[in-house]
Amino acid sequence: MASYLIGYTIIGVLVIFVVFSVLVKKRILFGNTVSVQKIFGHPLLHYSLRRIGSSLISIALAIIVTFFLLRLAYPAQATCLKLFAGNHVSEDLFKLRCDTWKEEMGFSGSVLQQLGTFFYNILPLPKNICRTDIVIGNGTFSYEIYSCRAFVINFGTIYNLPGFPDGGFVIDYMLPRMMTSFKVGIIATVLELGLGYPFGILMARYQNGIFDKIGKTYIMTIDAIPGVAYYYIWMAILCGLFALPRVYDPNNFLTWLPIILTMGFTGMSGIGLWVRRYMVDEFNADYVKFARSKGLEEGRIMRIHILRNAVVPLVRTFPSAVIGALMGTYYLENIYNVDGIGRAIIVANSSYNSSLLVAVIIVSALLSVISYLLGDIVTAMVDPRISFTS
Amino acid sequence: MAVKNLNEKDVEKLFREVNENDPRLASSVPVEDKIDTNIKDLFTVVGSSEEKSERLDSAPYSYWRMTFSHLFKNPLVIVCLVILGILLFFTLFGTLIHYYPPLTTNVEGKVIPNPTPDLINMTKFGDPSNNYLLGPNSRNWFGVCFSGMGAFYRGQDMWSCVWKGTQLSMLLGVTVAVIDTVLGILIGSLWGYFRWLDPILIEFRNFVNNIPTLLLDILLMQFFQPYMERYGFLIIVFLLTALGWLGLAGFVRNQIIIIRNREYNIASQTLGSSSKAMITHNLLPYLISVIVTVVSTAIPGAISSEVGLAFFNLSFRVQDGDITLGQILTKAVADQTWMRYPYLLIGPMAVMAPLTVCFFYLGLALADATDPKTHR
Numbered sequence: 001m002a003s004y005l006i007g008y009t010i011i012g013v014l015v016i017f018v019v020f021s022v023l024v025k026k027r028i029l030f031g032n033t034v035s036v037q038k039i040f041g042h043p044l045l046h047y048s049l050r051r052i053g054s055s056l057i058s059i060a061l062a063i064i065v066t067f068f069l070l071r072l073a074y075p076a077q078a079t080c081l082k083l084f085a086g087n088h089v090s091e092d093l094f095k096l097r098c099d100t101w102k103e104e105m106g107f108s109g110s111v112l113q114q115l116g117t118f119f120y121n122i123l124p125l126p127k128n129i130c131r132t133d134i135v136i137g138n139g140t141f142s143y144e145i146y147s148c149r150a151f152v153i154n155f156g157t158i159y160n161l162p163g164f165p166d167g168g169f170v171i172d173y174m175l176p177r178m179m180t181s182f183k184v185g186i187i188a189t190v191l192e193l194g195l196g197y198p199f200g201i202l203m204a205r206y207q208n209g210i211f212d213k214i215g216k217t218y219i220m221t222i223d224a225i226p227g228v229a230y231y232y233i234w235m236a237i238l239c240g241l242f243a244l245p246r247v248y249d250p251n252n253f254l255t256w257l258p259i260i261l262t263m264g265f266t267g268m269s270g271i272g273l274w275v276r277r278y279m280v281d282e283f284n285a286d287y288v289k290f291a292r293s294k295g296l297e298e299g300r301i302m303r304i305h306i307l308r309n310a311v312v313p314l315v316r317t318f319p320s321a322v323i324g325a326l327m328g329t330y331y332l333e334n335i336y337n338v339d340g341i342g343r344a345i346i347v348a349n350s351s352y353n354s355s356l357l358v359a360v361i362i363v364s365a366l367l368s369v370i371s372y373l374l375g376d377i378v379t380a381m382v383d384p385r386i387s388f389t390s
Numbered sequence: 391m392a393v394k395n396l397n398e399k400d401v402e403k404l405f406r407e408v409n410e411n412d413p414r415l416a417s418s419v420p421v422e423d424k425i426d427t428n429i430k431d432l433f434t435v436v437g438s439s440e441e442k443s444e445r446l447d448s449a450p451y452s453y454w455r456m457t458f459s460h461l462f463k464n465p466l467v468i469v470c471l472v473i474l475g476i477l478l479f480f481t482l483f484g485t486l487i488h489y490y491p492p493l494t495t496n497v498e499g500k501v502i503p504n505p506t507p508d509l510i511n512m513t514k515f516g517d518p519s520n521n522y523l524l525g526p527n528s529r530n531w532f533g534v535c536f537s538g539m540g541a542f543y544r545g546q547d548m549w550s551c552v553w554k555g556t557q558l559s560m561l562l563g564v565t566v567a568v569i570d571t572v573l574g575i576l577i578g579s580l581w582g583y584f585r586w587l588d589p590i591l592i593e594f595r596n597f598v599n600n601i602p603t604l605l606l607d608i609l610l611m612q613f614f615q616p617y618m619e620r621y622g623f624l625i626i627v628f629l630l631t632a633l634g635w636l637g638l639a640g641f642v643r644n645q646i647i648i649i650r651n652r653e654y655n656i657a658s659q660t661l662g663s664s665s666k667a668m669i670t671h672n673l674l675p676y677l678i679s680v681i682v683t684v685v686s687t688a689i690p691g692a693i694s695s696e697v698g699l700a701f702f703n704l705s706f707r708v709q710d711g712d713i714t715l716g717q718i719l720t721k722a723v724a725d726q727t728w729m730r731y732p733y734l735l736i737g738p739m740a741v742m743a744p745l746t747v748c749f750f751y752l753g754l755a756l757a758d759a760t761d762p763k764t765h766r
Contacts, residue, residue, distance in 0.1 A: 058593055061600075235729075361602065
């Protein structure tokens with residue numbers, strides 16, 4: 001009960017906050033109070049609200065389409081057969097388990113009812129979810145509710161997944177794996193940025209020199225060769241030549257290295273390309289030519305003028321790089337056998353857990369919305385020329 | 391002060407002094423006489439010609455000739471073209487030169503359902519007890535596919551598999567690139583030109599971006615699985631083009647929005663050009679270098695996408711007799727055996743890497759060459 005109260009209070013406060021700030025912005029409330037206008041009528045706040053609002057619509061659309069695709073690709077009865085029809089399951093027990101599962105996953109009722117349940121489950125309304133199981137007694141079956149938990153978003157439960165208890169909650173599956181992916185991904189992101197920036201700066205500084213040519217060739221090669229093939233080349237170099245371990249082990253940092261280095265060297269090329277492009281643009285800008293003709297020394301032009309301006313468009317990518325690390329990578333996690341979130345789509349598909357698929361879509365969509373929004377906000381903070389008014 | 395006190399007489403005197411002291415003028419003929427005598431020899435009257443005055447006498451300029459001369463000045467382009475030529479030659483004729491028909495296929499390229507043992511032995515190499523692991527030799531130039539690649543591949547000649555795979559990969563790459571480009575340019579130019587389309591397509595793009603492509607491919611493949619045997623090629627083309635055009639369309643849209651409001655376009659519109667004429671005569675020619683680049687990088691892009699699909703077993707099914715480069719590559723490196731027998735990776739990679747890199751480089755070089763700014 002307490003969780004409901006807290007949940008609905010938070011939602012209520014958020015709704016009131018949004019309505020209040022919109023009213024303040026329209027100058028219906030506190031139209032003349034400068035301090036209130038400054039906080040609740042801040043352009044950045046309203047820009048964020050608008051962005052979140054419009055992207056929630058496209059997320060909702062994506063979810064509806066996914067819902068129908070999943071209902072078509074995973075028909076309830078067929079999925080049930082694949083999940084529960086083992087060798088030693090009697091007809092009655094199978095039917096009972098299937099019905100329980102359908103109830104639990106929102107497969108009961110008409111399609112519209114199902115869609116309603118589906119949306120109720122993923123809308124951030126507090127709800128209490130109990131997972132039920134069937135206990136086999138002396139010739140009779142009985143339901144047993146063996147744990148209840150308060151959820152804000154209910155992604156459902158997972159069955160038939162190797163290494164995960166039957167009837168476990170999706171969120172329990174996802175969170176630790178997101179952490180696994182994040183730990184590896186964030187180090188790789190730092191490496192990408194740490195290598196990519198100097199790489200791009202050097203290429204721009206000695207434009208058309210030998211370093212620039214080598215760098216451009218490297219970037220082009222990475223763009224051209226298929227990702228999978230390219231990852232295997234790195235595997236051959238790192239694990240064959242430098243004898244790094246080939247299978248990931250969460251407790252041994254040495255086994256993380258091939259993944260981190262592969263991601264770092266791959267991601268570096270993209271960052272380097274953009275850094276170079278922006279820097280070259282700035283090199284040819286009028287204000288730089290002016291500074292140079294006035295006799296400002298080259299190092300100072302670089303530090304004070306070019307780098308500061310060239311970094312602005314790149315700052316936008318920081319939040320998405322960091323948040324993107326939460327969703328892992330498809331290929332590398334498969335190649336190095338990392339039990340991360342990047343593999344979840346494949347694992348979910350091969351074990352017929354559509355609930356996990358939905359969860360991955362929703363989480364990745366929400367994260368991408370947040371990262372784009374943060375990217376805009378960070379850009380506005382770094383660049384004084386950008387304002388969100390009008 | 392001295393200057394102020396000079397009167398006209400003083401100035402004249404001053405000039406005379408200067409002239410007299412100038413050695414160049416001291417013993418010369420008066421200048422006027424010289425001009426008068428020579429002026430008639432220097433010029434002849436030719437009259438006026440209406441035709442000649444209308445003609446523009448600038449250096450002859452042909453856009454495509456400049457493009458190609460610019461392109462072939464780059465030695466790397468020649469190297470890439472030679473490599474691509476060799477690869478294309480082997481793709482088309484490699485199976486005629488040195489070929490052990492892989493997968494015991496029949497004439498139509500489909501797998502024979504129950505091949506006789508003789509037929510199987512005719513095309514199997516390597517030692518079954520050693521998982522068919524056999525490195526490159528005089529007969530199997532790329533080695534032999536080992537048993538880890540699955541029942542259909544094991545013991546097959548890698549060289550034959552690779553070139554058969556390249557045939558399908560190339561065909562797929564070109565088809566997908568053509569469809570993507572046509573759709574992308576068509577939709578992209580409409581998207582950029584008609585403002586009312588913009589919000590609709592932007593929402594569509596946001597919506598698509600919210601669904602992971604991999605998941606979409608998985609779900610679509612579940613529907614199409616029963617039809618793979620008959621319509622395999624069409625299905626894979628559909629999978630790759632279903633959303634492939636969106637990136638290009640967005641790109642064209644951005645370019646068109648940038649140039650849409652330039653003066654020459656506003657002038658053209660004011661003079662009453664139709665929308666069709668605006669797009670085909672004013673906007674698209676301006677984007678030709680962009681479009682050429684995109685087309686040529688779309689081919690390696692499609693080949694790469696197929697490798698991605700093959701990695702997740704979403705590509706062609708080998709039991710239907712369809713081999714692609716992506717399948718061979720991902721199958722060959724599926725377990726760790728290739729670390730001890732690198733020929734498994736080197737064979738397919740020796741074709742895949744030059745193919746994609748050369749196409750890609752050619753695309754970038756074409757982009758430079760087709761840009762009129764570089765022609766001066």
